Amino acid sequence: MIRFGTGGWRDIIGEKFTFDNVRKFSQGIANQILQNHKQDQGVVIGYDNRFMAEEFAKASVEIFAANNIRVIFLTPSVPTPLVNFVTIEEKAAAGLTFTASHNPYIYNGIKYVHEGGLPATEDITTELEKSINAVQADEIKRIHYNRALENNLTIRKDYTNEFITFVESQINLDLIKQANISVLYDPMFGTGINSLLTLLVDSRSKIKIIHDKADPLFGGRVPAPTESSLWRLTGMMKEEQYDIGIATDGDGDRIAIIDEKGYYVDANEILVILYYYFLEYKGMKGNVVRNISTTHLLDDISNYYGFECIEKPVGFKHIAEGMLQSDAVLGGESSGGITIKGHLLEKDAILSAGIILELLAYTKKPLSEIRQEIKGKFGKRYFKEHNYSYEAEYKEHIQSVIFGTAAEKLYRGDLLEHKTYDGVKWEWSDGTWCLVRFSGTEPVLRIMVESPKDDKIEGIIQNVMKVIESSILSHH
Known part of the structure; x- marks a missing residue:
């Protein structure tokens, strides 16, 4: 099957x-x-x-x-x-x-x-x-x-040249050329290399590339641009002087970045930075679309500027649907997929990288300063994802247990919403939320938590794990 x-x-x-x-x-x-x-x-x-x-x-x-x-x-x-x-x-x-x-x-x-x-x-x-x-x-x-x-x-x-010409039509390439940006790029042994390297050369950026050879083992790493997998990129950003570090996943549609101080910027924050840049600096007007597992900081920004943040189930087809329905300027997900109005209705790390370069050129500010600017206006949210591997025979049992779990078993707070249209999501009044859902591509249960309080996240994840593991033990 x-x-x-x-x-x-x-x-x-x-x-x-x-x-x-x-x-x-x-x-x-x-x-x-x-x-x-x-x-x-x-x-x-x-x-x-x-x-x-x-x-x-x-x-x-x-x-x-x-x-x-x-x-x-x-x-x-x-x-x-x-x-x-x-x-x-x-x-x-x-x-x-x-x-x-x-x-x-x-x-x-x-x-x-x-x-x-x-x-x-x-x-x-x-x-x-x-x-x-x-x-x-x-x-x-x-x-x-x-x-x-x-x-x-x-x-x-x-079709590399035709594709890059299209990407370059979506950004201010002349502005980027004048900025003389230095870039450290990690394609993670994947296929982002040809397209993004062409864009970086065309933008007159100063470039250094690591992990650029084709390797079906991806250097022994999972080709996802997570903080743990990008340890070399992060280390080099701290030791050497670059304006930005960029990483793309195995097939070049997801992105992560490292700021000039060597701090990892995850996909949630990239979405926040891009949306803020579009509205605050470029004067664009429009909604934003995110999936159920993506940061609610996008909601705060959209509300501040008088727009709407539209939540969709996981799966980029739902992001595309939301983009078409709402005429949004940006859509994305916490796993690193981003799409932009007027471009492909699919995730594209190549264009995302181009817009990040444009942001640096346009604002004339280092990325760390933009991050602080957003934090000063909207505060900070902490996010963590934990993947729980399970045996196939327990999937239905785990699902029934999760759907029946009371919010107070996970976190003491005023529950605002309890959503079950894509996994189970609990949202509390202090801005904390927890989502538990099965992956659609591998046998893992994804546990995602976001909160303005960093010290609350690990406890919620551990509480979810306790609920699952105790139910499996009693099920034997």
């Missing part, structure tokens, strides 16, 4: 992520495209630096080509935002990126983007999942990759 999680399908290589299942997945998508008479629009396929990603992508090309659906096969390995861009530019029926994003190196996956570069809605993914799992082995059509090339059923093309 192939299941769509957040934005696509991910599984362990050799277990469920196999050539047979990739072919089955591709035939299922091809069947939907044929059924909807979209075959003349073709598809776009790209891949990242994961183990055998190009070979898996070629296997997919063979299926679409055999179904007479022309494939634009991107070269070299590319960030996911570039696939989304080409899907829009070429008016393709779909875009597929072979990546497991920030998952450990034992995973691979396929991110799916719908026609128009839009994240697939739940209705679409439900239909796709049905179509894929209905495919029988003898129904899969296949043509050899070399024949697909010879018969012009697929073309290989590098």
Whole structure:
């Protein structure tokens, strides 16, 4: 059974992520495209630096080509935002990126983007999942990759320049060129390197890059730009003099930054900084969209300027939906995905990096000063995420326990809201909140807590853990 999680399908290589299942997945998508008479629009396929990603992508090309659906096969390995861009530019029926994003190196996956570069809605993914799992082995059509090339059923093309031209049209490149910004960049052995390096060169930034080689093991780290995984970048920022440190995840759609003093700035704070910059400095007007697990400091800023912060479930398709519905200027999530009005309706670390450079050039202030400025106006919120690994047999039991947990077992405060539309979220009157939900991509329970009081966070996480573990012990 192939299941769509957040934005696509991910599984362990050799277990469920196999050539047979990739072919089955591709035939299922091809069947939907044929059924909807979209075959003349073709598809776009790209891949990242994961183990055998190009070979898996070629296997997919063979299926679409055999179904007479022309494939634009991107070269070299590319960030996911570039696939989304080409899907829009070429008016393709779909875009597929072979990546497991920030998952450990034992995973691979396929991110799916719908026609128009839009994240697939739940209705679409439900239909796709049905179509894929209905495919029988003898129904899969296949043509050899070399024949697909010879018969012009697929073309290989590098769209890096076109993509960067598009990104640069969204920022004030001339202003950045004058600022002479020094940048330390960590692509985490991933595919952000080609696109972001081109942007940094075009912006006349002074650049130093680490972890720039393709490595399917990602240097033994999980390719997620977390504080713990970016220890070398943080250390170098403290020892050497740079204006900004930038990191992108394995497929170049999530971002983290380090300020000039060497302090890690997480995705929540990046969203806050960008939204504040748009409203306070650039005079832009508009709402902001965040998911249920993202900082409420965005709510405070939107209220201050007379706008609305719209909360959505986890999954970037919901952020995109909110952007379209509310004409928001910014949307994002605490895991590092950010989208901006007028750009792709998917997360893009390349553009996010460009806007951060523009912020430094426009304000003529170091990032630490902007952070202090925001703290002075809106205070500070502390955020922590803890991942609890569980055995599959206990999932339903854990779910029932969490949904039945009373707020007072976690934190003593006045409960304002108790939400259950995506996991369980408790919100208290002092600004503290806790969200507990199952990951859509790996067998972990995510426990997220935010509070204006740093000393309260760990206690809430420990209380959630006690509830879960005591219930499992009593369940034996």
